Amino acid sequence: MLAFEFHARTRFVVGEGQLARLGQLASELKAQRVLLVSDPGIIAIGHTSCAEQILRQAGIEVSVFDGVRENPTSDDVGLGCQFAHQFQPDCIIGLGGGSSMDCAKGINFVYSNGGRIQDYWGVGKASHPMLPMIAVPTTAGTGSEAQSFALISDAETHIKMACGDKKAAFQIALLDPALTLTQPARVTALTGIDALSHALESLVTRPANAISRMLSREAWRLLSMYLPRVIDEPHDLQIRGNLQWGACLAGLAIENSMLGAAHALANPLTAQYGIVHGQAIAVVLPHIVDANWETCREVYTSLCSSLECLPPLPSQSSTTQSPLAKWLQNLVSHFGLSTRLQDLQIDRSDLPNLAASAAQQWTAQFNPRQLTADDLEHLYAAAW
Numbered sequence: 001m002l003a004f005e006f007h008a009r010t011r012f013v014v015g016e017g018q019l020a021r022l023g024q025l026a027s028e029l030k031a032q033r034v035l036l037v038s039d040p041g042i043i044a045i046g047h048t049s050c051a052e053q054i055l056r057q058a059g060i061e062v063s064v065f066d067g068v069r070e071n072p073t074s075d076d077v078g079l080g081c082q083f084a085h086q087f088q089p090d091c092i093i094g095l096g097g098g099s100s101m102d103c104a105k106g107i108n109f110v111y112s113n114g115g116r117i118q119d120y121w122g123v124g125k126a127s128h129p130m131l132p133m134i135a136v137p138t139t140a141g142t143g144s145e146a147q148s149f150a151l152i153s154d155a156e157t158h159i160k161m162a163c164g165d166k167k168a169a170f171q172i173a174l175l176d177p178a179l180t181l182t183q184p185a186r187v188t189a190l191t192g193i194d195a196l197s198h199a200l201e202s203l204v205t206r207p208a209n210a211i212s213r214m215l216s217r218e219a220w221r222l223l224s225m226y227l228p229r230v231i232d233e234p235h236d237l238q239i240r241g242n243l244q245w246g247a248c249l250a251g252l253a254i255e256n257s258m259l260g261a262a263h264a265l266a267n268p269l270t271a272q273y274g275i276v277h278g279q280a281i282a283v284v285l286p287h288i289v290d291a292n293w294e295t296c297r298e299v300y301t302s303l304c305s306s307l308e309c310l311p312p313l314p315s316q317s318s319t320t321q322s323p324l325a326k327w328l329q330n331l332v333s334h335f336g337l338s339t340r341l342q343d344l345q346i347d348r349s350d351l352p353n354l355a356a357s358a359a360q361q362w363t364a365q366f367n368p369r370q371l372t373a374d375d376l377e378h379l380y381a382a383a384w
């Protein structure tokens, strides 16, 4: 067994109705002035004002930064930081999907340590203590609530920067599945496939250890069991709760084991073509499973044994080989997402250029099988 260390830095508060405890939990962190970081969609649904009210009832002053956009950029973090300097918070809460939580971390890096977010690209670059933070996810996707990394895109170069520091971990992650009921079906699909890819990739990466593999396996069990069910039963709180916890466990696994080549292939599709992360993952993941199949046959076969059968696709012929890849592609289709790059208007002649970018991605090196730029181009071609 590989030597390893495991330290969960986040306290998890899980269950239906737990949002009501937000004021008490913030008070336990000695919060008196909370910066609530959220996005306009979540604000429109009313989750943000609900959280605001709960915090105010606990005697806490609250200010809402609503400037979070999908795939937050260095500009969004800069604006949030200016906002924080005016309000002078002593605690930051990220409420929303991965973008809100990552933006909250990004603001904390710059507010607490100065400079600009680009200075924190990498690991352990923050030298001063950071403000205590609480995560309140409203999706079951990124698992950002369990991680000390913020993914922020450089507004000029569009490069996705992973800014990580143990001090950037949330003190508390509050997981109330009732908050995920308001997701549109497409968001459930996109975030769900992303979470599933986190479980699958983190299980077999080179740095995976005894505990991260345990987390990945349980995440896979929950996500592979409940994702097919949520399609027909989107209002079932038990299903939503299991998905939310599965996504969180997968996030905690990533914190210890990183990700693999599916994320390396997906990131250039987002950066260069604006394809939403979950959709990019949905197209490439089955092909990465095929590519890793021989290396990971034993592990992957064990995952297949517990899979629920999905109804077969009548008209679409599968472009994948292994049973696990076929199951994944089938799930992607049932969610109504695209399974081919050509359907996403990706220019075939651009595949070598995309492969060169994919080979530069940080996560490529953690894939169980070493893949060259040529291999990655073949995988793009298979997915095209």
Ligand SMILES: [Fe+2]
Pocket (backbone or CB within 6 Å): 142, 194, 195, 197, 198, 263, 277, 281
């Ligand atoms: Fe992801």
